[in-house]
Amino acid sequence: MNTRPRAIRSGLTLVELLAVIAIIGLLVGLLLPAVQSARESARRANCTNKVRDIAVALNMFVSQHQRFPGSTTYCYYCDYSLTANLPQWQAVTSEIRTLTGGVPNSPWNWLTQLLPHLDQQNLFDRLDFSQKADSAPMQTVGRIVLPQFACTSDPRSGSPLFGRNNTMASWYVGSMGPVPAECYQSASPFCDTSNRAWCTQPIADEHPTFPMTVSGVFARNWRGVPTARVADGLSNTIAIGETLPHPWRQYNSVFTHNQPVATLNIPLNMPLTDKLDGDSGGYNNSKSIGTGNKTLCESQGFKSAHPMAVNVGFCDGSVKTLSATIDYRVQCALGTIRGSAQPLVWRPAGVPTPITWADAVMLDSGSY
DSSP: OOOOOOOOOOSOOHHHHHHHHHHHHHHHHHHHHHHHHHHHHHHHHHHHHHHHHHHHHHHHHHHHHSBOOOOOOOOHHHHOTTTTTSHHHHHHHHHHHHHHSSOTTSSOSHHHHHGGGGTOHHHHHHOOTTSOTTSHHHHHHHTSOOGGGOOTTSGGGGSOOOSGGGOOBOSEEEEOOSOOOTTOOSOOTTOSSSSOTTTTHIIIIIOTTSOEEEOSSOOSSSSOOBGGGOTTOGGGSEEEEEOOOGGGTTTSBTTOSSOOEEBTTSOTTOOOOSOOOGGGTTSOTTOEETTEEHHHHHTTBOOOSSTTEEEEEETTSOEEEEETTOOHHHHHHHHOSSSTTOOEEESOTTOOSSOOHHHHTEETTEEO
């Protein structure tokens, strides 16, 4: 009888090793998406809190002033040498000085007006609205990193100083309602005038003889919409929301001279399909659709880096997450202040079109 002890195995066979590796791979495959999902959920919750903070700050401003902040002091022809001395543009400059305490094209916009309500009073005090936003002192202030305006789901938020003149970009913008974007010059049922970008561009930029209409809470103008004009109700009207600022970074900036806004007539999370051109403000001028630029148009909508969702803040300070598959008509309706595509027209009743600039600065029977 053989009494020698049997050899003791000290390892795994090749088949067993492959089985272990397969099991580990399977577990990693199951756990990794869960970890990534948990991380995105945390980032999305953080982003939701930032939208809420801005919505609450906006609500505090409204409670104090009984109106929403004016959106911008942008006025190209107020500085243009061939038109700056014309009476109508001198009148625009005068009104901007009266309402904002500053000059046209200063860093005065709806976001900078909220800084005191976002624990940034010291930063607000450093802003000099008697200077242009593009001036060297204001650019220096604008290069302060403000994490509350960046969404960490977007990888670009790690280096957020890519706004206008390499200043702080903003992932959160105001709502102009369902108005035509810069690239859509066609008529819109939400505008009182046709063939004008943003509805409000005529009075704010090129044509002071046209009336200005307002579909959403913000308009391309220095006047703020009174709360009494939000006929749909503060809890039913979108005031702010998320965007991806890089393609439209010249204007999706905290300290821009223009306005950080978006329009709700572009579907949520519309993808950016054109290549970006950093030398032309972040969009590619070589590709156009209709009468405008495709990427320029797509970039002006509300969008986020969250999968199939966009966080929006309502006029009452509440925050909701909208699915990117929301019915387009509902999306547009949530952006209007007066419902049923009835815009707010800033002109006295009974005044015919075309009207004078003096008429256009009036709201019904009273001026701002």
